[in-house]
Amino acid sequence: MKARVIVTLKAGVLDPQGQAIEGSLEGLGFAGVESVRQGKVFDLELSATDPVNAKTEIERMCEKLLANTVIENYAVEIIG
Numbered sequence: 001m002k003a004r005v006i007v008t009l010k011a012g013v014l015d016p017q018g019q020a021i022e023g024s025l026e027g028l029g030f031a032g033v034e035s036v037r038q039g040k041v042f043d044l045e046l047s048a049t050d051p052v053n054a055k056t057e058i059e060r061m062c063e064k065l066l067a068n069t070v071i072e073n074y075a076v077e078i079i080g
Helices: 016-027 051-066
Strands: 002-009 039-045 072-078
Antiparallel strands (some): 002 039, 002 072
């Protein structure tokens, strides 16, 4: 089974990397970019066969390692 985890900064958390990317895009001539927020993507391959149990296990992984839940949100998508 495959899954994807998307981790993003919570609203209101300063994102200096996103701001740097925004400035670089503007410097490269890409006008109209009003805001950039950066994040992380994790693609996981699991031996699990039950999607409900797999999602629960991945959420535990996020809470313990993949996301800093104080400043980050995460979303889990079971791909198949």
